[in-house]
Structure formats: C-alpha cells, structure tokens
Amino acid sequence: MIEIANVSKIFTGRGAPFTALDDVSVTIRENEFFTLLGPSGCGKTTLLRVIAGFIDPTHGAVKLEGQDLVKLPPYRRPVNTVFQSYALFPHMTVAQNIAFGLEMLDKPSAEIKATVDQMLELVRMTPMADRKTSEISGGQQQRVALARALAPRPKVLLLDEPLSALDFKLRKDMQLELKRLQSETGITFVFVTHDQEEALTMSDRIAVMNAGDIRQIGGPRDIYDHPAERFVADFIGDTNFLEVELLATEGETARIRLPSGVETEVRAPRDGVAPGPVTLAVRPEHASLSGGDGAALPGTLANVVYFGTDTHFHVDLDGGARFVLRQQNQPGTAQGWSVGDAVTVTLAPGVGQVLRD
Amino acid sequence: MSDAAATRTARSRWLLLAPALAVLIFAASGPLLIVLVYSFLTPGDYGGILWEFSTDAWFNVVFEQDFFTEEVTLADAHLSIFWRSIKLSLLTAFLTFVFGFPTAYFIATRPKDKRDIWMLLIIIPFWTNLLIRTFAIMELIRAEGAINSVLLALGIIDEPIQMLFTEFAILLGMAYVYLPLMVLPIYASLERFDFTLVEAGYDLYASRWRVLRKVIFPLAKPGVIAGSILVFVPSLGAYVTPRVLGGGKQLMLGNLIELQFGAGRNWPLGAALSLTLLAIVMVALILYVRAAGNEEVRHG
Numbered sequence: 001m002i003e004i005a006n007v008s009k010i011f012t013g014r015g016a017p018f019t020a021l022d023d024v025s026v027t028i029r030e031n032e033f034f035t036l037l038g039p040s041g042c043g044k045t046t047l048l049r050v051i052a053g054f055i056d057p058t059h060g061a062v063k064l065e066g067q068d069l070v071k072l073p074p075y076r077r078p079v080n081t082v083f084q085s086y087a088l089f090p091h092m093t094v095a096q097n098i099a100f101g102l103e104m105l106d107k108p109s110a111e112i113k114a115t116v117d118q119m120l121e122l123v124r125m126t127p128m129a130d131r132k133t134s135e136i137s138g139g140q141q142q143r144v145a146l147a148r149a150l151a152p153r154p155k156v157l158l159l160d161e162p163l164s165a166l167d168f169k170l171r172k173d174m175q176l177e178l179k180r181l182q183s184e185t186g187i188t189f190v191f192v193t194h195d196q197e198e199a200l201t202m203s204d205r206i207a208v209m210n211a212g213d214i215r216q217i218g219g220p221r222d223i224y225d226h227p228a229e230r231f232v233a234d235f236i237g238d239t240n241f242l243e244v245e246l247l248a249t250e251g252e253t254a255r256i257r258l259p260s261g262v263e264t265e266v267r268a269p270r271d272g273v274a275p276g277p278v279t280l281a282v283r284p285e286h287a288s289l290s291g292g293d294g295a296a297l298p299g300t301l302a303n304v305v306y307f308g309t310d311t312h313f314h315v316d317l318d319g320g321a322r323f324v325l326r327q328q329n330q331p332g333t334a335q336g337w338s339v340g341d342a343v344t345v346t347l348a349p350g351v352g353q354v355l356r357d
Numbered sequence: 358m359s360d361a362a363a364t365r366t367a368r369s370r371w372l373l374l375a376p377a378l379a380v381l382i383f384a385a386s387g388p389l390l391i392v393l394v395y396s397f398l399t400p401g402d403y404g405g406i407l408w409e410f411s412t413d414a415w416f417n418v419v420f421e422q423d424f425f426t427e428e429v430t431l432a433d434a435h436l437s438i439f440w441r442s443i444k445l446s447l448l449t450a451f452l453t454f455v456f457g458f459p460t461a462y463f464i465a466t467r468p469k470d471k472r473d474i475w476m477l478l479i480i481i482p483f484w485t486n487l488l489i490r491t492f493a494i495m496e497l498i499r500a501e502g503a504i505n506s507v508l509l510a511l512g513i514i515d516e517p518i519q520m521l522f523t524e525f526a527i528l529l530g531m532a533y534v535y536l537p538l539m540v541l542p543i544y545a546s547l548e549r550f551d552f553t554l555v556e557a558g559y560d561l562y563a564s565r566w567r568v569l570r571k572v573i574f575p576l577a578k579p580g581v582i583a584g585s586i587l588v589f590v591p592s593l594g595a596y597v598t599p600r601v602l603g604g605g606k607q608l609m610l611g612n613l614i615e616l617q618f619g620a621g622r623n624w625p626l627g628a629a630l631s632l633t634l635l636a637i638v639m640v641a642l643i644l645y646v647r648a649a650g651n652e653e654v655r656h657g
Contacts, residue, residue, distance in 0.1 A: 052556075054556055054559075073559070074556070074559040074560055075559045075560070075562045075563055075564055076562075079560075080560055081556075081560045083557060085551070085553055087557035088557075089554060089572060090554075100558075101561035101562055104558075104564075104567060104571075105562050149560075152561065152562065
C-alpha cells in the first residue's frame with residue numbers, strides 16, 4: 001500500500017516558480033493496477049518520479065507499507081521503474097540487463113541466474129537472452145525493460161508511459177501483456193499515461209490529474225460514466241455538455257429541467273451542488289434518435305458521420321446547443337435519417353451526470 | 358560505361374587522392390625514411406652525417422663501449438631516460454584521467470547552453486603559447502613562487518619546498534598542458550550519454566559509486582581510451598616541458614634526441630633514438646588497445 005499524503009512539488013529556477021504537484025493525496029492499494037491519467041504537464045510523471053525517488057517533494061510524505069520513502073535514495077526504495085525510453089544499458093546483453101538489479105542487491109549468482117531465466121520466460125524473450133539491446137526491436141526492448149524492472153521483485157512497479165513509443169498494434173498487445181504480468185506477479189503497478197483508452201482498458205482504478213492535482217479517482221467505469229467535473233468529462237471520451245437547471249438533489253439522484261422544458265432524473269455530483277443552473281454531461285452513446293423511454297430533446301439533424309463500427313449524428317437542439325450522439329451500426333441496415341430532418345434526441349433513463357462546477 | 362568514361366573516372370579518383378598521397382609521401386613517409394637512413398650512417402665531426410654505413414648509432418641506443426678498455430656495458434644514462442619518459446608519460450595519462458574525467462562529467466551534466474562556456478574555459482589555455490604556459494607553471498612552483506610564498510606566509514613550511522627541476526615539476530607541467538586532450542574525448546563520449554541510464558542504475562539498487570563504475574564508466578570508455586592515447590603519445594616525446602621545468606637535470610627522450618642533433622653532434626644516434634621513441638609508442642599502443650579490447654570482450 002502506498003500512501004501519498006499532501007505531496008507538493010514546486011520547481012524553482014529561473015523565472016516564476018512552477019507548481020508541478022499541488023497538495024496531492026492518494027492511497028494506492030496492494031496488488032492494484034493504478035493509473036495516473038492526464039494531459040502532458042499535469043504532474044503525473046512528477047508524482048511517479050517522487051515515488052521512485054528521482055524528485056524530492058517540496059512538502060508531504062510518501063509511505064510504502066508505513067515506511068517513509070522520502071528520506072531514502074532511489075537505490076534503497078523497493079520500487080522499480082519502467083522508463084518511457086526504456087533506458088536499457090547499451091553495453092550489456094538482454095540477460096545482463098535483467099540481472100543488473102539482482103546483482104546490485106548482491107544476490108547469490110545461482111539465484112540471479114534462475115530469476116533471469118524465469119523473467120526471460122515471463123516476457124517471452126528466452127531466445128534473445130544473449131543479444132545486445134540494440135539488436136532487438138522496440139517491442140522486445142519494452143519487454144526487456146519490464147523484465148529488468150520486475151526481476152528484483154519490487155513491491156511497486158512504476159511505469160512511465162511505457163507504451164507510447166510502440167505502434168498501434170503492438171500497443172494493443174502490450175496492454176493485455178501488462179495486465180497479464182500484473183495479475184501473474186501480484187505486484188502493485190502504478191502506470192502513467194495520457195492515453196485514456198489505455199487507462200480504461202488496463203486499470204483497476206484511475207486518478208485523473210490536471211494542473212498538479214488529482215481531479216477524480218475511481219474505477220474506469222465510474223470515471224467514464226460519472227465524471228465529477230467538466231475537465232474529467234472532457235478529457236475522457238466524448239461528452240455533450242448541456243446547460244440545465246438543477247431543481248433538487250436527493251442522495252445520488254438529481255432532478256433537473258432540460259432546455260426543452262422536460263424534467264428528468266440524472267446522477268447528482270457527490271459533493272452537493274445548490275439548485276440553479278448547472279452543466280449536465282451526457283456520453284454520445286447514452287442517447288438515441290430512435291425514441292423510447294427517457295427525456296426528449298427536439299432538434300434538427302445537422303450532420304451524419306460514418307465511422308465503420310458506429311455512426312455519429314450531430315443534432316442542433318432547439319435552443320441552440322449542439323448534441324453529438326453515437327449509434328452502433330447494424331449489418332445491412334441503413335441509417336433512417338438524413339441531414340435536415342427534424343429529430344428527437346432521447347436520453348436513456350438515468351444517464352447523465354451533473355458536474356460539480 | 359565506355360573506356361573513355363572509365364579512364365576519366367579513374368583519373369578523377371587519383372586527383373581526389375592526390376592531396377592525401379602528397380601528405381603521406383612528403384610529410385610522413387619521406388622524413389621518416391630519411392631518419393631511418395641517417396640512423397645507419399656515421400656522424401660528421403661538426404654535426405651532420407658522413408655517407409658511410411654504420412650500426413654504431415643503434416648499438417649506442419642501449420649500450421656503451423668504454424673508450425679505453427673497449428668494455429661493453431648497458432647505457433645506464435639512456436635507459437634511465439627511457440624509463441623516466443615512460444613512467445612520467447603513464448603518470449601524466451593517469452593524472453589527466455583522474456582530473457579530466459570528473460571535469461568532463463561535470464561539463465556534460467551542465468545545461469546545454471552552459472556547456473560551451475565550460476568547454477571554452479578548458480580550451481583557452483590551449484590557445485596560449487606552450488612556452489608561456491610552461492613558464493606560468495614555473496612561476497607557481499619555484500622557490501619564491503606563489504605556492505611556496507603562501508605556504509611560508511601561513512607558517513605551514515619553514516623553508517621553500519624544492520618543486521622546480523624535479524620529476525614532479527615535469528609531471529605537473531605535462532598534466533596541465535595535456536589535460537584538454539583528455540577532457541575533450543571523454544566529454545564527447547559523455548555528451549551523447551543518455552542520463553536516464555543513470556536513473557535506471559539508481560532505480561535498480563546501484564549506489565552512486567556502482568552507477569559510476571557499472572554504467573557511466575563503461576560507456577565513457579571509448580573516450581577514456583582515446584584520451585589516454587592522445588595524452589600518452591605527446592608526453593613520451595615532450596620536449597619543452599621537461600626542458601623548462603626539469604631544468605636540463607631531468608631529461609626525457611625528447612631532450613635526449615635534441616641533444617644529439619645539437620651539442621652532441623651525433624645525428625645518427627639522434628635518428629636512432631627517434632625511431633626507438635616511435636617503436637615504444639607503437640608497442641605501447643598495441644599493448645594498450647589489446648588490453649582495453651580484451652576487457653571489452655570480457656565485460657561486453
């Protein structure tokens with residue numbers, strides 16, 4: 001378990017001081033695949049490097065199983081990092097790279113050899129053991145970097161955008177591979193990425209970061225279906241923002257009035273929001289043009305964009321707002337609408353999240 | 358391709374090679390050949406050479422014959438100069454490494470825009486005349502010089518330490534003069550160094566010292582090898598520094614050779630000594646590169 005308590009990092013140098021981390025607190029559970037997600041410059045890598053020990057926090061504590069890590073140099077922390085550039089030692093073979101951490105821990109050579117073989121097996125690199133790291137492909141380097149970081153059996157594995165240098169297909173494979181490694185080794189993974197899809201596919205929990213602060217923590221589904229604020233809703237997936245009026249909240253349910261005048265019930269923000277004008281976030285696939293139960297928003301179809309797996313309908317709502325909805329394509333069926341048609345957007349019952357800001 | 362075109366291509370290839378060939382023939386091989394020929398001739402009475410074949414010069418490199426008894430003994434004077442030259446050159450290479458490596462590392466780890474200024478500071482002395490730099494060292498270490506004055510004033514010593522005209526003085530002078538030759542190649546290899554590797558080393562439980570030994574040093578090694586060769590070779594033949602700072606008491610090979618062409622009036626011996634110097638350099642380089650290469654194989 002890692003407890004990050006009130007960690008701040010202010011970089012001072014030439015020019016104005018820069019707050020990279022602003023009083024961040026989060027607890028990462030044991031055996032968890034935990035993802036720090038955010039745009040570049042949000043502080044996610046800084047937080048990772050604070051845990052690794054490459055950056056000293058200006059304030060705050062980082063505790064691993066109750067032990068304060070901040071006082072320890074990186075080489076005394078039972079955490080290992082998979083670097084974005086892999087940082088494999090170019091003067092060593094694949095096997096020597098994997099053995100490095102164990103050698104530095106002065107493990108007996110028989111144990112080192114056994115672990116290295118096991119790690120090579122784990123990342124399916126056994127035939128490449130004696131290659132130089134410059135002689136293997138990017139995907140293979142990635143797997144060696146993983147094996148090297150896993151070999152000393154760290155309590156926590158830190159991964160700094162490790163898949164960003166791989167091409168699309170390889171990245172998909174590695175996402176599954178990482179998930180497999182995490183469950184096979186039972187090691188806590190802290191994964192940094194700016195790719196929301198990566199975060200949603202692999203993580204047990206995600207912390208969405210912006211401007212040096214964690215904006216929301218939750219499971220992938222929770223984050224996607226119930227974004228707490230506009231930034232999170234906007235950063236993860238596509239979202240429609242509707243200006244609505246909040247009438248009342250009761251527990252998790254909020255009663256609102258849509259611009260069309262229809263009243264409906266949606267999810268309320270966790271920290272209470274006073275009645276009045278608020279923003280409602282609705283995912284494009286949570287609405288339909290086919291009617292059915294739910295609140296209706298009349299409008300005019302402005303654009304139809306075909307995407308293969310699904311089609312996006314751009315609707316100009318009466319009252320001026322633009323609503324984009326997405327419907328999965330069915331084989332052989334044509335879309336029943338064309339541009340200029342008067343249509344009705346129907347929100348599925350219970351969907352939509354009132355944002356806290 | 359037609360025959361004419363082929364001829365043209367061949368001719369232009371020779372034209373392109375011409376400058377390199379000219380340098381090799383007239384500047385390198387030619388003079389060397391003259392030196393080789395001279396080493397097998399007889400010295401003239403007032404310098405120069407007589408065109409009579411003789412192997413005396415080569416004999417005299419290592420041995421000497423008593424004028425009266427004709428007893429042959431090892432030329433101790435020459436051998437001690439060889440030994441001093443090799444010893445001081447090795448020490449110079451070592452000393453420049455000890456000071457040059459941290460210097461190069463320091464510069465390579467500065468922000469990009471600052472590195473050039475640091476490099477400039479290292480190179481500036483190189484733009485100054487060698488004699489001037491050597492006299493500056495002399496000014497520092499002579500009996501009434503800066504170092505002794507300060508030590509005397511502080512009461513650390515009672516009388517000036519004799520530093521000038523010692524092997525120490527020569528070593529100091531050569532290390533100072535050749536330091537940039539060590540810093541530059543090490544810097545060149547460190548400049549391209551990916552410092553994420555240092556973080557990776559720390560991350561994998563290597564202490565500072567072990568990161569230096571296991572990660573930084575192996576990757577800077579080509580620079581260190583180049584630097585030691587660049588320092589060792591000119592040190593072995595150094596002339597000005599041992600002349601000024603050794604005061605003619607502590608001769609090195611360069612001074613011995615100069616002596617033969619000057620006051621000694623024994624050009625063939627000078628030529629033979631020059632070729633001996635060349636041979637020492639070549640043997641040393643072969644041994645060194647082989648040893649460094651072997652280590653590469655063992656660890657690489």
